[in-house]
Amino acid sequence: MPKPSELPLAADGSLYHIHLTSDTLADKVLLVGDPERVEMFKSIFDSVEHESRNRELHALTGSYHGTRMTALSTGMGCDNIDIVMTELDAALRVEHGAWKAESDRKLQIVRIGTSGSLQEDIDCGSRVASVCAIGFDGLMNYYKEWITPLPEMEQAFAAHMELPAGAARPYYVQGSATLLELVAHDMHHGITATAPGFYGPQGRTVRLHPAIENLNERLASFEWRGYSRMFRTGKKERQARNIKEVRSLRVTNLEMETSAIYGFSHMLGHDALTVCLIIANRPKGTFLNDYHEPMRQLVGTVVERLA
Numbered sequence: 001m002p003k004p005s006e007l008p009l010a011a012d013g014s015l016y017h018i019h020l021t022s023d024t025l026a027d028k029v030l031l032v033g034d035p036e037r038v039e040m041f042k043s044i045f046d047s048v049e050h051e052s053r054n055r056e057l058h059a060l061t062g063s064y065h066g067t068r069m070t071a072l073s074t075g076m077g078c079d080n081i082d083i084v085m086t087e088l089d090a091a092l093r094v095e096h097g098a099w100k101a102e103s104d105r106k107l108q109i110v111r112i113g114t115s116g117s118l119q120e121d122i123d124c125g126s127r128v129a130s131v132c133a134i135g136f137d138g139l140m141n142y143y144k145e146w147i148t149p150l151p152e153m154e155q156a157f158a159a160h161m162e163l164p165a166g167a168a169r170p171y172y173v174q175g176s177a178t179l180l181e182l183v184a185h186d187m188h189h190g191i192t193a194t195a196p197g198f199y200g201p202q203g204r205t206v207r208l209h210p211a212i213e214n215l216n217e218r219l220a221s222f223e224w225r226g227y228s229r230m231f232r233t234g235k236k237e238r239q240a241r242n243i244k245e246v247r248s249l250r251v252t253n254l255e256m257e258t259s260a261i262y263g264f265s266h267m268l269g270h271d272a273l274t275v276c277l278i279i280a281n282r283p284k285g286t287f288l289n290d291y292h293e294p295m296r297q298l299v300g301t302v303v304e305r306l307a
Helices: 035-043 078-091 151-161 177-184 215-220 236-241 258-268 292-306
Strands: 028-032 047-054 057-064 067-073 108-117 127-135 171-174 188-194 229-232 243-246 249-255 271-281
Touching (some): 028 035, 035 067, 035 292, 078 258, 108 292, 127 177, 127 258, 151 171, 171 258, 177 271, 215 249, 271 292
Parallel strands (some): 028 067, 028 108, 108 271
Antiparallel strands (some): 047 057, 057 067, 108 249, 127 171, 229 243
16 A cells, blocks of 8 residues: 555545545546535435535535435646545545555546636537547646657647747547547537636736737637547437537637546546536626526536436
């Protein structure tokens, strides 16, 4: 087992930050940013078996129509995702203080978040599923196991963006095709850009100015034509007659967590998908102030389909 300084445990034997164990963690995990959003699952789950809180990390494990799920808040940013994803995977391998080198469990992880649209035609209130993510955070570059899945896309993106010399090298990673079709077949599909901050890294100016001029316009104009996939749509009994083909992807939205979730899932062997409610349209300058009900509907949709 890793030394206590490398993988700390809480006094009850749970993982130090997320306060979950192998027993209290379900194989289907729903990640949200806001700790208060976890409360929403109490009225959706049929039963609750475990709840814990630690700082911004609020965990709730329960069942929905016989399917066990864990809802967990992450807070904001890829630095928190580094902790959450590492400890979720470790929870599968720590049992009663003992370390299992191997685990036969594989997690299905769906992030349900909010995001800003980079495309004028994707309005506030829309739902966007991240087929893949481009990470500006640089986090994957700190792991020896990281091997970029599609270097040609990274090269095309870097050439398109003309990033400053001091910027972290962007990385590309895909989400789960299985979860994409299961959970998000009828949503907008695209590339999600993950930024290491909310203001300058997302092209906002308050007093300080972004180093990358026209960041959002550059992102919005990038299109990856090396992608091709068939999607079955509609209800199961009608799927054979409802097929759409996607031959290219554009950068649809900008947020702060998805690239890290996808990167760790890729390295650790789990399935992951992000679906976001669009609450800001950057080209139009619009913002959805009250998004509680649309978010509740999105959460209900994801839970129903994941079950």
